[in-house]
Amino acid sequence: MTIRFASVNDIKEFVSIATVQPFSIRVDDGEHCVNATSFMEMCTLDFRKPLAVDAGSAENEAQLALAAQNYIAS
Template sequence: MKKVTVSLASINDVKSFVNIVSKYDFDVDLISGRYVVDAKSIMGIFSLDLSKPIDVEVMTDDCDSFIDEIKPFTV
């Protein structure tokens, strides 16, 4: 399991992020405060407070290509 922090500042950022996450078979969660949502769910992401950085929890250790793809969003 790996963790990174991202910032999704606009609707286009959220759509791009979900498109990237959806390409992978492993589970990815977004954590904001006490809320945890599936990173493949656009509606779930919009339920979070997007004005603050969000923690991304990747449920596999073999995720180097995924981490590289989400670099534009990392804080």
């Protein structure tokens, strides 16, 4: 799954969504891979480009996609 953010508030909301998921979520900008539940770590990523999300399995990614549909890059 690939995501994009338009503002710092988008990042905050995504971190809130990631925090309540019962599985680990990593976000990667091509150079850094960080824990999606850490706002500080998320802010180290390059948000000018789409970000790759790894939720561990297709089932987890589908669950996350439902909760974070506003941030999925098209």
